[in-house]
Amino acid sequence: MTALEGVRILDFTHVQSGPTCTQLLAWFGADVIKVERPGSGDATRAQLVDIPGADSLYFTMLNHNKRSIELDAKTPEGKEVLTRLIESCDVMVENFAPGALERMGFPWEVVQTINPRIILASIKGFGPGRYEACKVYENVAQCVGGAASTTGFRDGIPVVTGAQIGDSGTGLHLALGIVTALYQREQTGRGQRVSAAMQDGVLNLCRVKLRDQQRLQKGPLREYSQFGEGVPFADATPRAGNDSGGGQPGRILRCKGWEDDPNAYVYFITQGAAWSKICALIGRPDWQSDPRYATPEARLPRLNEVFATIESWTETIDKFTVMEICNPLGIPVGPILSMKEIAEDEGLRASGTVVEVDHPVRGRHLTVGCPIKLSDSAVDVRPAPLLGQHTEEVLSQLLGYSADEVDRLRRSGALGGVPDRAAAE
Ligand code: COA
DSSP states (O other): OOTTTTOEEEEEOOTTHHHHHHHHHHHTTOEEEEEEOTTTOSGGGGSSOSSTTSOOHHHHTTOTTEEEEEOOTTSHHHHHHHHHHHHHOSEEEEOOSTTHHHHTTOOHHHHHHHOTTOEEEEEESSOSSTTTTOOOOHHHHHHHTTTGGGSSOTTSOOOOOSSOTTHHHHHHHHHHHHHHHHHHHHHHOOOOEEEEEHHHHHHHHTHHHHHHHHHHTTSOOTTSHHHHTTOOOOSSOOOOTTOOSSSSOEEEEEOTTTTTOTTOEEEEEOOGGGHHHHHHHTTOGGGGTOTTTSSHHHHGGGHHHHHHHHHHHHTTSOHHHHHHHHGGGTOOEEEOOOHHHHHTOHHHHHTTSEEEEEETTTEEEEEEOOSSOOTTSOOOOOOOOOTTTTHHHIIIIITOOOHHHHHHHHHHTTTOSOOOHHHHO
16 A cells, blocks of 8 residues: 555646656555646657657656546536546646636636535745746746855856756645645545745745845854955855855865866865864864864864865865765765766665666656655656546546547547557557
């Protein structure tokens, strides 16, 4: 048995933010039925295509373990099917542009009337207010959520991160909202609306930067490199390069081979508790007792010198050797792993975080499995569905349509054309 067995999700999501959320729920055992526009489906099926004729990795890596039905929800027959789906699902998830669900004729009031127990979960770019009607993509969310203004180096422009904190981050937030609402429904018997705005999700992940904004009003941020460099602070939390956020200063340092390998670096943290070990390692045992270096506070104005000295040691060995030497000494370090190294990482494969999946059209491909491990709910990562692969199965087995009725719906155009069964089998 899986954790969410018996929970049925009407998955009206597309692109990345919503699909991340419903993929997680599918991994935990929910029956996720992805409703897609006939003929084309989720736009990501055809984006960044690497194998002509096959769904892209963009789509296949975000839609594992789901079923797919084709349905034009704007035709009368499509609305009829959608209504039956709403009646028989526990959760409806969508991340359409603001107002799209309403224009389709299914605002929350209608959805709730059709099924008072249903949870309607939505992702939008912004919460209520001035920008609520705007469409938003990942990088816009990173910018309006405060992340970009605090990422990058002080003398450069704002930078967005490769981690999809706007899309996948908000999908995670929404998934938590959904299971929380399911839990509350156990007590109340009622569904509710769950909303997660991408701006809010990004800001939640940037919480420590808003902390620093307030600390700045009381004086300079002494753990930022710019403090030691004597550069005055302006009135907003600055970009801090690779400084580590807390009271344990860290930097990215060169390792052997950095001249040719863009990832021959290590993140090195000068944790206070490990200082004596660090001093011994880098050949500066005198820094243990020298009052200019002995305490974290004393070192703050000297971080450039401290890290340059540590780097003259890390430069002599490769990044994995740094890890092997530092770990037993309790010094927190981490090699900069490339995506190639991650793809080949034995530990990640053994834990099921990196998995290979057989897809009926594209063949074997690599994907990220479920990053959350439940000891009593094993995850079996299955391939993403082909467009409309389960239309007939869902309509007949779940919604109880007869073959004639399915034929009527198909002739109306609500289900798209005849599906390519050969590809699905
Ligand atoms: N049947 C009928 N119509 C369908 C349909 C279906 N199965 N699936 C989608 N549509 C329609 C929608 O109703 C909408 O119609 P409308 O414009 O007449 O209201 C239309 O398709 C386009 O949907 P929309 O969501 O506006 O797509 P888009 O490509 O224009 O915008 C986003 C994409 C991501 C910018 C937008 O959806 C958005 O801002 N979403 C919220 C924030 C978000 O999740 N962003 C990150 C995405 S990773």
